[in-house]
Amino acid sequence: MKNYTVRTYEPSDHTQWNAFVSKAKNATFLFYRDFMEYHSDRFSDFSMLVFEGEKLISILPANRSEDAVFSHQGLTYGGFVFDENIKLGKVLEVCRAVLFFLDQNKISLLQIKMIPEMYNSMLSEDIKYAFFLTDSKLIRRDCLAVIDLSKPFSATKSRRQSIRHGAANGLEIREEAEFDFFWNDVLIPNLHKKHQSKPVHTLEEIKKLQQLFPQNIRHFNVYHKGNIVAGTTLFITENVVHPQYISADAQKNELESLDYLYDYLISEISKGKNYFDFGPSHEQNGKKINNGILFWKESFGAKITVQDFYEINTSRFSTLDNILI
Incomplete structure (x- = not known):
C-alpha cells in the first residue's frame, strides 16, 4: 500500500x-x-x-x-x-x-x-x-431526461405546433444580466403557490454566483407585449446545458411560452454542447415520476439516463x- x-x-x-x-x-x-x-x-x-x-x-x-x-x-x-x-x-x-x-x-x-x-x-x-x-x-x-445533441432527435408534432404558436404570439426572448423580475414576479410566487417552497438559491446568491461564473450561469426571460411571462436560469458546463430554474406565469398554456423558450435554448444556446439536460421529473426521492412533466420533456426528443x-x-x-x- x-x-x-x-x-x-x-x-x-x-x-x-x-x-x-x-x-x-x-x-x-x-x-x-x-x-x-x-x-x-x-x-x-x-x-x-x-x-x-x-x-x-x-x-x-x-x-x-x-x-x-x-x-x-x-x-x-x-x-x-x-x-x-x-x-x-x-x-x-x-x-x-x-x-x-x-x-x-x-x-x-x-x-x-x-x-x-x-x-x-x-x-x-x-x-x-x-x-x-x-x-x-x-x-x-x-431519472434524468436528456437530449443527446450529437445524435438526430426531433420534437413531436404537437410540440412543434406549440412552438409555432409561441412564435405567432409575438413572444420575445432576451438574455438578461438581472434576475430580479424573474425571481420576484414569476419564480418565487410559482414555487410558493405550487409547492409551498422557495428557490434553493436566494436572489442575492444567484446574482453573486453569476458574477463569479458569467460563462456558466446565464439567464433568459420571455416577454409578451413588454411583460415578463417566463424565464430560465441556465447552468452551462463544458458538455451540458441544464436549466437550473425555469418557470412561467399563468398564461403559459395560452401563450406556449415555455415550449417557445425551450426550443430556443435547445436549438440556439446549446450549439457546440453535447447534451441538453432537462433534469429529473421525480418525486418522493425518486420513487415516483411526475408523468405529465416527463411526457413534456420526452416530447422534445429527450431520452432517459440515471x-x-x-x-x-x-x-x-x-x-x-x-x-x-
Missing part, C-alpha cells in the same frame, strides 16, 4: 483545490470553492483532499452531519474527483484511504451523489467498481485490500 494522506479542506487549500478541479476528468464549475462556499453557513464542510506523498491525486466535495459524510448535499452532484491520468488501481486505493480516514474519525457512513456521466470530460465510472467491492448500497436512482446515489459503510475499507492480482 502506497503512502496516502487524507485530510479535510482548509481555506489555505483554495488555490490548490481549484487548480485540481480545472484539470479533473469528472468535475464542473460547481466544484470550485467560490461556488461551494455560497452556502457555507448551511452545511458543515467536510471536503477531503487525498495526497500520494506530496501530490494531490483526488478531492471529495463533502459535508458532515452527525456520524455521516455526504458528497455535498448542497450540490446537484458530486463524488470522488480525479485527474485524467489516474488508473483503476489507484482509484481503489484512494477510496480505501478515504473510508479508512472516515472510520478512524468515527464516521460510519459515506453517501455519494454521483455526477451523471455526461458531465464528465471522459469515461469516469471506475469508482463504481470500488462501490461494488465494498458492498455499497444503491439507495436512490433519479443519476445514482450510494451509501457506503466506512468499516468496509479493508475489502479494497489486495484486489489487483
Whole structure:
C-alpha cells in the first residue's frame, strides 16, 4: 500500500483545490470553492483532499452531519474527483484511504451523489467498481431526461405546433444580466403557490454566483407585449446545458411560452454542447415520476439516463485490500 494522506479542506487549500478541479476528468464549475462556499453557513464542510506523498491525486466535495459524510448535499452532484491520468488501481486505493480516514474519525457512513456521466470530460465510472467491492448500497436512482445533441432527435408534432404558436404570439426572448423580475414576479410566487417552497438559491446568491461564473450561469426571460411571462436560469458546463430554474406565469398554456423558450435554448444556446439536460421529473426521492412533466420533456426528443446515489459503510475499507492480482 502506497503512502496516502487524507485530510479535510482548509481555506489555505483554495488555490490548490481549484487548480485540481480545472484539470479533473469528472468535475464542473460547481466544484470550485467560490461556488461551494455560497452556502457555507448551511452545511458543515467536510471536503477531503487525498495526497500520494506530496501530490494531490483526488478531492471529495463533502459535508458532515452527525456520524455521516455526504458528497455535498448542497450540490446537484458530486463524488470522488480525479485527474485524467489516474488508473483503476489507484482509484481503489484512494477510496480505501478515504473510508479508512472516515472510520478512524468515527464516521460510519459515506453517501455519494454521483455526477451523471455526461458531465464528465471522459469515461469516469471506475469508482463504481470500488462501490461494488465494498458492498455499497444503491439507495436512490433519479431519472434524468436528456437530449443527446450529437445524435438526430426531433420534437413531436404537437410540440412543434406549440412552438409555432409561441412564435405567432409575438413572444420575445432576451438574455438578461438581472434576475430580479424573474425571481420576484414569476419564480418565487410559482414555487410558493405550487409547492409551498422557495428557490434553493436566494436572489442575492444567484446574482453573486453569476458574477463569479458569467460563462456558466446565464439567464433568459420571455416577454409578451413588454411583460415578463417566463424565464430560465441556465447552468452551462463544458458538455451540458441544464436549466437550473425555469418557470412561467399563468398564461403559459395560452401563450406556449415555455415550449417557445425551450426550443430556443435547445436549438440556439446549446450549439457546440453535447447534451441538453432537462433534469429529473421525480418525486418522493425518486420513487415516483411526475408523468405529465416527463411526457413534456420526452416530447422534445429527450431520452432517459440515471443519476445514482450510494451509501457506503466506512468499516468496509479493508475489502479494497489486495484486489489487483
